Amino acid sequence: MPRYRLWLLTVALWVAGCGGPFPQTTLEPRSDFGSVIDQLFTGIFWWAAGVFLVVETLLVITLIRFRHREGRPAPKPTHGHTLMEIAWTLAPAAILVFVAVPTVRTIFATAGEAPADALKVDVIGHQWWWEFRYRELGLVTANELHVPLGRAVQLSITSADVIHAFWAPPLGGKRDAIPGHVNRIAFRADRVGVYDGQCAEFCGASHANMRLRVVVDSDSGFGRWATVQLAGPAAPAAGTLAERGKAVFARSACIGCHTIQGVSPGVIGPNLTHVGSRATIASGLFPNDSAHLASWIADAPALKPGSLMTRMKPPLKDDDIAALVAYLASLK
Ligand code: CUA
Numbered sequence: 001m002p003r004y005r006l007w008l009l010t011v012a013l014w015v016a017g018c019g020g021p022f023p024q025t026t027l028e029p030r031s032d033f034g035s036v037i038d039q040l041f042t043g044i045f046w047w048a049a050g051v052f053l054v055v056e057t058l059l060v061i062t063l064i065r066f067r068h069r070e071g072r073p074a075p076k077p078t079h080g081h082t083l084m085e086i087a088w089t090l091a092p093a094a095i096l097v098f099v100a101v102p103t104v105r106t107i108f109a110t111a112g113e114a115p116a117d118a119l120k121v122d123v124i125g126h127q128w129w130w131e132f133r134y135r136e137l138g139l140v141t142a143n144e145l146h147v148p149l150g151r152a153v154q155l156s157i158t159s160a161d162v163i164h165a166f167w168a169p170p171l172g173g174k175r176d177a178i179p180g181h182v183n184r185i186a187f188r189a190d191r192v193g194v195y196d197g198q199c200a201e202f203c204g205a206s207h208a209n210m211r212l213r214v215v216v217d218s219d220s221g222f223g224r225w226a227t228v229q230l231a232g233p234a235a236p237a238a239g240t241l242a243e244r245g246k247a248v249f250a251r252s253a254c255i256g257c258h259t260i261q262g263v264s265p266g267v268i269g270p271n272l273t274h275v276g277s278r279a280t281i282a283s284g285l286f287p288n289d290s291a292h293l294a295s296w297i298a299d300a301p302a303l304k305p306g307s308l309m310t311r312m313k314p315p316l317k318d319d320d321i322a323a324l325v326a327y328l329a330s331l332k
Contacts, residue, residue, distance in 0.1 A: 023195075023196040024169045024196055024197070024198070025169060025170070026038065026041070026169045026170070027041075028170055029170055029171075030170040030171055030189060030190060030191045030193065030195060030216070031170070031171040031172060031187040031188055031189045031190055032187060032188045032190065033110055033171065033172035033173065033185070033186070033187035033188075034169075034170050034171055034172060034187070035190075036106050036109050036110060037106065037110070037172075037173060039102075039106075040102055040103060040106045043102055044099055044102075044103075047095060047098060047099060051095065110172070110173060110185075112186070113186070114152050114153070114154035114184070114186035115152050117151075117152065118151070118152035118153060118154040118186060119134070119136070119147065119148065119151055119152070119153045119154070120134075120135055120136060120153075120154050120156065121133065121134055121135075121145065121147075121153065121154070121155050121156070122135060122155075122156050122158070123145070123155045123156065123157040123158070123166055123177065124157075124158055124159065124160050124177070125157070125158070125159040125160065125161075125164030125165075125166065125177035125199065125203070125210075126159075126160045126161060127161050127162065127203060127204050127206070127210075127306070127308065128199070128203065128204070128205075128206040128207065128209055128210040128283055128304065128306070128307070129142055129143055129210065129269075129270055129282075129283040130142060130143050130145070130166070130199075130210070130212045130283065131160075131270065131271070132144075132145050134226075137226055137229075137230065138230065139226065139229045139230055140259070140271045140273075141229060141271060141274070141278075142270030142271055142278075142283075143211075143212055143213065143270065143278065143280065143283045143284055144212070144213045144214075144215055144278050144279065144280070144284075145168075145212065145213070145214045145215065146214075146215045146217055146222060146225050146226075147189055147214060147215070147216055147217070147222070148189075148216075148217055148218070148219050148221075148222035148223075149189055149190070149191070149192050149216055149217065149218050149219060149222075150188060150189070150190065150219070151188065151219070152186060152187075152188050153186065153187055153188070153189070154184060154185070154186045155175070155184065155185045155186075156182050156183075156184055157175050157176070157177045157182065157183045157184070157185065158177055158178065158179065158180075158181060158182050158183070159177040159178055159179045160179065161179065162179070162203050162204065163176055163177065163178050163179070163201050163203065164176070164177040164199045164201050164203045164210065165177060165199060165200040165201035166185070166197070166199070166200075166212075167197050167198060167199070167200035168195055168196075168197030168212065168214045169195075169196075169197060170195045171187050171189060171195060171197075171214055171216075172185050172187045173185070174200045174201075176201060177201075189214075189216040191216065192216050192217065192218055192221075193215075193216055194213055194214070194215050194216075194279075195213065195214045195215075195216070196211065196212075196213055196284070197211070197212045197213070197214060198210060198211045198212060198284075199211075199212075204306055205305040205306030206304050206305050206306050206307065209282070209283060209285050209304050209305075210283050211280075211283050211284030211285065212283065212284055213279070213280065213284055228274065228277060228332070229273075229274050229277070232261050232262050232273075233260055233261055233262065233263070233273050233274065233331045234330055234331065234332060236326075236327060236330050240326070241322065241323050241326040241327075242323070242326040242327045242329075242330040243327075244323040244326075244327075245322075245323035245324045245325070245326045245327025245328070245330075246263070246327045247323075248316075248320045248323050248324050248327070249263065249264070249324060249327060250263060250264070252312065252316065252320075252324075253312055254266075254324075256268070257269035257308075257309070258270065258271070258272045259271045259272065259273060260272050260273050260331065261273040268308070269308070269309060272328065272331060273331065274331055274332065275288075275328050275331050276288070276328060276329050276330055276331040276332040277331075277332045281293060281296055282296055282300070282303060282304055282307075283304075285303065285304060286303070288329075290325050290326075290329060293324075293325045293328060293329065294321050294322065294325050296309075297316065297321050297324055297325065298311075298315070298316070298321055299311050
């Protein structure tokens, strides 16, 4: 390949990184926590850019000015220049102070306790999905965390099995989810929207498939969501496919792992009481539609390696799966 083509390819690949969209960028903060991290990053970035510029300029000047030329004697080395030695010791120390002061201030700001009226949510990492428990509201959901706009939220993060890490980049920093230990993070979301996040600590075969979404609702929107979640599941109308699906659910292995309020008490897998109200299934991997639900029920490990939801033995019949899908979709 001629050299100019290699250059073109390199530049094209480099520029391709500028396209977006960037659903998991930390550079568009959407909470108070995200904003202080962003300000710290931007401040340190400019200090680093200044250091880079000074060092590279000196380097280039030195390379040009003292490069070897025919017949020119070697430049005279300098030894023991006290002023220069003091200067290059003090300058980095001063720069480090300018970096350290805002860093320490930000650490304290983001590690502080949430105000007493904060909405408290327990976040539990599982291989490979997220459980969200709203203790005060008495409701449990999975993979899609709803929070109200402008109100302080405190997440108490732990794990049911191995170490995971909760990370919703526009809203706050990463926090490890460690079994037997609780880590906290507090933030106040400042824009309505749906924000992507994911597990940020390698936790096994489907680590990359352990996604999550944070839905920031308006105050009234959050109230409506909570009311719907608190209500029991809708009972399917008599004679419908969904009603048959409920019967299939009740006599299959599903009940061993999943809770549907008033139907089954399983606690190993995600709570399905209002699974139909969620936008995604399988921890944010797929849209929540009939086709994906059907292939998920038929063979979850094929879609998510290592999934604890194994293929049923004997496998469910296609019409049973269709009935189950209709039932789950009805659980709004
Ligand atoms: Cu959970 Cu990575």
